[in-house]
Amino acid sequence: MVRRPTLRREGGLGSATSGTRLRDLSRVPGLSVTDRQRLDRIIEDAGRLGGNLAEDLVIDRNPTRVFDDLGDFIGNTVKxxxxxxILANVIQRPNIPRQNQLHFVTTxxxxxxxxxxxxxxPTIPVGKxxxxxxxxxxxxxxxxxxxxxxVQLSENENSVIWDDGINQLVVHASQVTATLTEGFVRIDVKVEADQLRATMQIPFAVGSEKRLSGLVMATTDRPAGNARVARVWGDALIAFAHGALIAASESLAGASGRDAQNKRLVPRALVARRGSLVVESQARFVFKEEQQ
Incomplete structure (x- = not known):
């Protein structure tokens, strides 16, 4: 059962110190465009009721409501x-199995x-x-x-040798790094060949707060770095970096909740800011074949 947040007038049984004025919510940082539009409509509707309802109405800081009217999950913000x-502490644990490390860590x-x-x-199933x-x-x-x-994509090896029959390249899977800026994720991959050591940079344009793009992303035709490595192994390196980004997002989203069919949630969008990446999760859509 969906329960709505408790609303009350300031000066009644509760006080403003235990909640937030409705109009003040419009100045909360980090709200999505959709949430801000919904809030503006609520404030506008409250203003039509007369008086200073939008000013006086107070909303509890810890609402008991779990889902909004559309069925989207409402929860406390994770910083x-x-x-x-927490992730850093989990990775340092000595009991991480060699197989399925990513799944174990995210779970x-x-x-x-x-x-x-x-x-x-979410602790209860998310609607389709x-x-x-x-x-x-x-x-x-x-x-x-x-x-x-x-490492998971490299058959659980920290470093692997790619061989196309003519050329060979050592790829250090356990040494990849990420750089995050507004709307961009750059993945750096360290590689080696005969008398060559290089770091190949693969940038991905993903979503931002001003430009939502779901899981659609774009990249350059070749990675930046050593020109010969980029020419011979460019497509493979881009696919490798993209696969790692998607696998990490899927594992994180999947561990965060379940849908009504008890299937793991999936990522629906990536939003990059300077220094952080938000993985938005969602329940799968159900197609007719699955309902039969």
Whole structure:
């Protein structure tokens, strides 16, 4: 059952110190465009009721409502620093299995977040196609997840040799790094060949707060770095970096909740800011074939 947040007039049984004025919510930083538009409509509707309702009405800071009218999850905000600090502690644990490291780490990470902030993640099934929790990671946190994903893509080897029959390239999967700026994720991959050591840079244009793009992303035709490596191995390096980014996002989103069919949530969007990346999760859409 969906429960709505408690609303009351200031000066009644409660006071403004235990809540936030409705109009003040419009100045809260970090609201999405959709949320801000919804809030503006609520304030406008409240103003039509007369008096100073929009000024006097107070909303509890800890609402009991779980989903909004559209069925999207509402939860406490997870801070990128908090998530990444927990992630760093989880990765240092000695009992991480060699197989499925990424899945183990993200599952353990989400369990720890639930303990610290129980209302930050959905605990009941998310409706089909509806939005789940937002999962923000810092640059260092994303780097840690990408390394796990890259090693997983490399058959659980920290370094692998790529061989096309003529050329060979050593790819250090466990040493990939990430750089985050507004709307961009850059993944750096360290490689080696005969008398050559280089760092290849693969940039991806993803979503930003001003330009939402879901999981659609774009990159250059070749990575930056050594020209010969880019010419011979450019496509493979781009696919490798893209695969690691998607795998890390899928694992993080999947660990954060389940849908009505008990399937793991999936990523629906990546939003990059300077120093952090938000992975937005959602429940899968159900197609007719799945309903039969």
């Amino acid at each position: 990128p620093k908090d998530l990444s600090e 353990t990470l989400i369990d720890e977040i639930r303990k610290k902030s129980p209302k930050a993640l 196609g509806r939005k789940g929790a937002d999962l923000p990671v810092t640059t260092s946190g994303l780097t840690q997840l990408l390394r796990l994903a890259a």
